[in-house]
Amino acid sequence: MYLPELIYPSKEGGSKEITCVVCGWKGKGFDFSFSDNFVGWGFMKAGNGLCPSCYQFFKNQDIRKKHFLATTNGIQFLKKEGIRQVLNDLPEPPFFLYITQSHQKQGWIGDLNKVSMSREHFYISTDFTESAIFTSKAEVDTLFKLYDEALELGLSKTEMSTGVFKITSYQKAEKQGKMELLNRVQEKAHMPIWEVIVYVG
Numbered sequence: 628m629y630l631p632e633l634i635y636p637s638k639e640g641g642s643k644e645i646t647c648v649v650c651g652w653k654g655k656g657f658d659f660s661f662s663d664n665f666v667g668w669g670f671m672k673a674g675n676g677l678c679p680s681c682y683q684f685f686k687n688q689d690i691r692k693k694h695f696l697a698t699t700n701g702i703q704f705l706k707k708e709g710i711r712q713v714l715n716d717l718p719e720p721p722f723f724l725y726i727t728q729s730h731q732k733q734g735w736i737g738d739l740n741k742v743s744m745s746r747e748h749f750y751i752s753t754d755f756t757e758s759a760i761f762t763s764k765a766e767v768d769t770l771f772k773l774y775d776e777a778l779e780l781g782l783s784k785t786e787m788s789t790g791v792f793k794i795t796s797y798q799k800a801e802k803q804g805k806m807e808l809l810n811r812v813q814e815k816a817h818m819p820i821w822e823v824i825v826y827v828g
């Protein structure tokens with residue numbers, strides 16, 4: 628299943644016989660008109676148009692600019708503060724979660740076929756990791772716990788994501804007997820899923 632189809636399941640409304648360059652669907656669709664600075668050509672299939680689902684999808688600018696959760700009930704745009712809640716209480720599959728830092732890039736362009744079919748093991752698509760992250764509920768829960776501990780110690784998000792700590796953080800950790808916490812954070816530094824947790828935490 629492709630993301631555009633999840634959000635816009637209807638295949639009605641097209642007028643030209645096409646093969647969709649995004650999902651490969653054949654039938655009545657639309658000419659495509661991507662802007663000159665469209666960066667997704669490398670992900671396109673052989674074809675000559677867009678199916679009604681993909682046409683609607685690329686027309687919606689919010690999909691590029693906002694965090695969102697897509698399910699069979701449609702698309703829900705999220706505030707950054709609401710993402711952790713979604714990760715704590717994942718919806719009924721199929722679903723697709725997208726997190727953006729740039730609010731510009733089409734970060735999902737290479738991930739359109741990464742619709743999650745399970746709450747236990749699922750994808751997170753972002754515009755700041757190379758490709759969709761495949762993770763598990765257990766991993767996400769563990770990392771949020773680590774994040775909360777690190778926050779309680781007073782580590783900044785930068786310290787958490789780089790694993791490079793200030794002298795004062797070392798001093799605090801030593802005083803509180805939490806040097807192993809610093810080690811655990813350091814182990815996660817630069818892991819794509821940890822980047823996500825620190826960003827939305």
Ligand SMILES: [Zn+2]
Nearest residue numbers: 647650678681
């Ligand atoms: Zn399509």
